[in-house]
Amino acid sequence: MLKSSPFKWLLVALAYLAGSCAQQSDGPDEDRVIISIWTRWSGFEKDVLDEIIKDFEQEQAGIKVQMFTMGTPQKIMLATAGGNPPDLAILSGPYIASYAENNALTPLDTMVAKAGIEQDDYYPVFWDAATHRGHLWALPISAGVTALHYNKKMFREAGLDPDRPPRTIAELEEYNEKLLKRDAQGRITQMGFLPDKPDWWVQYYGYWFGGKIWDGESQLTLSDEANLNSLHWLASYPERFGADTLENFRAGLGSPASAQNPFFTEQVAMTIQGVFLSNFLEHYLPDDTSLEWAIAPFPSATEDGPPMGLAEGDLCVMPAGAKHPEEAFAFLAYLQRPEVMEKLALGHRKLTPIKEVSASFTEEHPHPYIKDYLALLKSPNLRPHVQLVNANELRNAMRDMFYGVYSGRSEPGAMVERIEPLQQKILDRKLSRWERVEAARLKEWSEQ
Amino acid sequence: MTQQERQNLRNGLLFISPWVVGFLAFALYPLLASVYYSFTDYSVLSPPVWIGTENYEELADDPLFWKSMTNTLFFAALSIPLSTVCACALAIMLNFRIRFQSIFRTIFFLPALVPMVCLGVIWMWMLNKQMGLVNLGLSPVLGDSVPNWLEDPAFTKLGLVIATLWCLGHSMVIYLAGLQEAPVQLYEAAEIDGAGFWRKISTVTLPCLSPYIFFNTIMAIIGSFQTFAVPWVMMKGEAGPEQSMLFVATYIYINAFDNWQMGKACAVALILFIMIAILTLSVVKLGERKVHYQ
Numbered sequence: 241m242l243k244s245s246p247f248k249w250l251l252v253a254l255a256y257l258a259g260s261c262a263q264q265s266d267g268p269d270e271d272r273v274i275i276s277i278w279t280r281w282s283g284f285e286k287d288v289l290d291e292i293i294k295d296f297e298q299e300q301a302g303i304k305v306q307m308f309t310m311g312t313p314q315k316i317m318l319a320t321a322g323g324n325p326p327d328l329a330i331l332s333g334p335y336i337a338s339y340a341e342n343n344a345l346t347p348l349d350t351m352v353a354k355a356g357i358e359q360d361d362y363y364p365v366f367w368d369a370a371t372h373r374g375h376l377w378a379l380p381i382s383a384g385v386t387a388l389h390y391n392k393k394m395f396r397e398a399g400l401d402p403d404r405p406p407r408t409i410a411e412l413e414e415y416n417e418k419l420l421k422r423d424a425q426g427r428i429t430q431m432g433f434l435p436d437k438p439d440w441w442v443q444y445y446g447y448w449f450g451g452k453i454w455d456g457e458s459q460l461t462l463s464d465e466a467n468l469n470s471l472h473w474l475a476s477y478p479e480r481f482g483a484d485t486l487e488n489f490r491a492g493l494g495s496p497a498s499a500q501n502p503f504f505t506e507q508v509a510m511t512i513q514g515v516f517l518s519n520f521l522e523h524y525l526p527d528d529t530s531l532e533w534a535i536a537p538f539p540s541a542t543e544d545g546p547p548m549g550l551a552e553g554d555l556c557v558m559p560a561g562a563k564h565p566e567e568a569f570a571f572l573a574y575l576q577r578p579e580v581m582e583k584l585a586l587g588h589r590k591l592t593p594i595k596e597v598s599a600s601f602t603e604e605h606p607h608p609y610i611k612d613y614l615a616l617l618k619s620p621n622l623r624p625h626v627q628l629v630n631a632n633e634l635r636n637a638m639r640d641m642f643y644g645v646y647s648g649r650s651e652p653g654a655m656v657e658r659i660e661p662l663q664q665k666i667l668d669r670k671l672s673r674w675e676r677v678e679a680a681r682l683k684e685w686s687e688q
Numbered sequence: 689m690t691q692q693e694r695q696n697l698r699n700g701l702l703f704i705s706p707w708v709v710g711f712l713a714f715a716l717y718p719l720l721a722s723v724y725y726s727f728t729d730y731s732v733l734s735p736p737v738w739i740g741t742e743n744y745e746e747l748a749d750d751p752l753f754w755k756s757m758t759n760t761l762f763f764a765a766l767s768i769p770l771s772t773v774c775a776c777a778l779a780i781m782l783n784f785r786i787r788f789q790s791i792f793r794t795i796f797f798l799p800a801l802v803p804m805v806c807l808g809v810i811w812m813w814m815l816n817k818q819m820g821l822v823n824l825g826l827s828p829v830l831g832d833s834v835p836n837w838l839e840d841p842a843f844t845k846l847g848l849v850i851a852t853l854w855c856l857g858h859s860m861v862i863y864l865a866g867l868q869e870a871p872v873q874l875y876e877a878a879e880i881d882g883a884g885f886w887r888k889i890s891t892v893t894l895p896c897l898s899p900y901i902f903f904n905t906i907m908a909i910i911g912s913f914q915t916f917a918v919p920w921v922m923m924k925g926e927a928g929p930e931q932s933m934l935f936v937a938t939y940i941y942i943n944a945f946d947n948w949q950m951g952k953a954c955a956v957a958l959i960l961f962i963m964i965a966i967l968t969l970s971v972v973k974l975g976e977r978k979v980h981y982q
Binding site for chain 1: 931
């Protein structure tokens with residue numbers, strides 16, 4: 241049978257066919273344009289956006305929005321590189337600069353101007369976080385800011401005024417000493433403040449000492465006095481409490497995103513957290529109302545000047561090569577309407593990046609301290625995540641710096657001397673590579 | 689060639705052509721493309737820009753690259769001999785005729801079936817300083833100074849070696865197969881000459897196992913130099929305290945997908961390839977003299 245030629249060819253053809261996958265055809269043909277949006281949200285956060293999407297689809301019958309939960313920002317890059325990006329994606333953190341320079345995003349300036357979205361309606365810190373090289377790359381859709389969260393009951397027990405949280409770093413450490421408890425063997429059982437629980441923002445402590453990470457042009461400023469002071473403060477922890485004792489205490493603490501959050505279990509009296517702590521509380525300890533807590537701006541090194549906070553937010557970007565930019569922007573513009581933004585913020589229990597909020601927003605907001613947060617948002621001293629094109633490398637290096645100093649293994653000055661020149665070299669290289677393509681890119685972006 | 693031979697050749701090539709196409713498209717082309725990209729600045733989203741040897745010059749000055757090399761060499765130097773010795777010893781012990789031999793063999797092989805990510809998660813818990821089973825076992829002896837396997841840079845790689853030793857199943861099974869090949873007459877001859885247990889191991893068992901040791905060593909070299917999944921999961925997607933778990937494969941991943949510098953990642957990958965190739969060829973050269981085939 242094998243001798244017959246046609247059968248042989250048939251077998252080979254079958255082998256090839258078996259190796260290739262047939263493409264699934266898309267669902268039933270719709271007249272509507274289907275746009276996709278990638279978010280990191282699941283659970284109740286996803287449900288809120290689902291509702292908003294339903295409202296939008298009712299208003300704009302010609303567009304259908306499909307939401308997908310994608311874990312990491314890298315997937316957005318990969319999809320864009322593969323030529324199959326989502327039409328919209330939610331990013332957070334300092335990715336805008338590197339994504340924009342790598343040509344992964346669509347500039348939104350023209351579309352924003354046409355839609356009449358005004359920069360002045362937004363807090364500058366959120367608008368600036370979405371800007372790079374003179375173009376707008378994203379629109380903020382929700383906001384948050386970090387603040388000091390403290391336990392009033394533990395303050396009272398330690399003889400501190402529960403309505404007078406620390407305002408300076410020196411006061412923070414005074415409170416820390418008073419709130420410290422040890423057991424008979426000298427092991428720590430309770431602490432006032434622990435800088436690495438949670439460890440999500442450990443590379444930013446310099447902000448509260450008045451330090452900046454770079455000069456905004458091309459030079460890193462990690463070795464500035466303010467930044468060094470923050471490292472010395474962190475290095476004082478193993479010095480004061482004993483590196484091993486501290487490590488033993490830390491190793492026994494639970495994850496911040498769980499019911500064993502040390503702030504919930506009252507092992508730590510003060511913590512730096514975002515506006516979503518009340519979400520955590522409700523999610524992980526729904527039946528426990530015994531935690532007496534309040535918020536205040538996180539203490540700075542000196543008391544003068546408006547309070548400092550790290551401004552975070554979700555930014556919605558349009559990846560380069562999105563198949564339906566106009567329809568996608570229609571949805572993005574819808575999300576920018578004050579009433580829609582407030583609905584999202586209420587549902588997520590976060591804040592909005594726009595300055596004006598309706599009275600009902602403040603009244604209906606489930607967060608018990610929304611007024612304090614709104615006041616903190618007004619501070620002109622808020623800073624965003626550092627927007628640098630070598631954000632990833634810098635983040636890893638600065639976290640190394642934190643852990644080296646905080647574990648007592650390295651000396652602050654030595655660490656900065658080792659790390660800063662390296663990161664500066666990486667930044668210089670990226671800046672020189674940008675110079676090579678600058679003219680072409682700027683031209684391309686202004687034409688979009 | 690005769691007509692028949694030509695026809696046979698054509699049929700043969702036709703039937704292996706799917707594999708050949710796959711190899712060219714998915715193995716050879718990416719390899720050559722990677723060599724090309726290592727001489728460019730390529731961020732995937734924009735076309736590659738030729739920069740010559742700039743990536744390699746950057747690597748020569750890059751302390752993270754050298755750290756990844758020393759980490760990888762340290763890990764390989766520790767895990768290859770240890771895993772060879774342990775797998776061999778296990779195979780010899782599982783070759784004894786005892787009652788539940790097949791059950792024991794199954795139990796010792798099972799860990800090799802655990803996917804690498806699960807392995808990382810399991811050992812992340814096993815090596816936890818306060819609650820891990822390893823430290824639970826060590827605390828009667830060491831008390832409070834049990835090592836902090838996951839946060840102390842001096843111990844992270846040792847923890848990884850332990851995790852790697854746990855899944856010796858594959859090499860153990862190969863040694864077991866090799867032990868069946870050892871001719872009984874040689875053992876009998878050795879016994880007649882008055883050889884004890886250890887003498888028999890060193891003069892009969894190990895030489896008979898030498899082709900298998902040779903094969904497993906090469907596989908271990910290739911495997912340990914490419915270690916990525918287990919340390920990455922154990923360190924929760926980072927390079928470990930003070931970059932102590934930064935291996936060459938980890939550095940390739942970080943450059944390619946975190947920092948979007950494909951060119952630099954390809955350069956590191958090429959260097960890794962050359963390193964493994966040189967080591968493998970050296971082992972092969974050594975094996976020519978030392979390995980006894982039946």
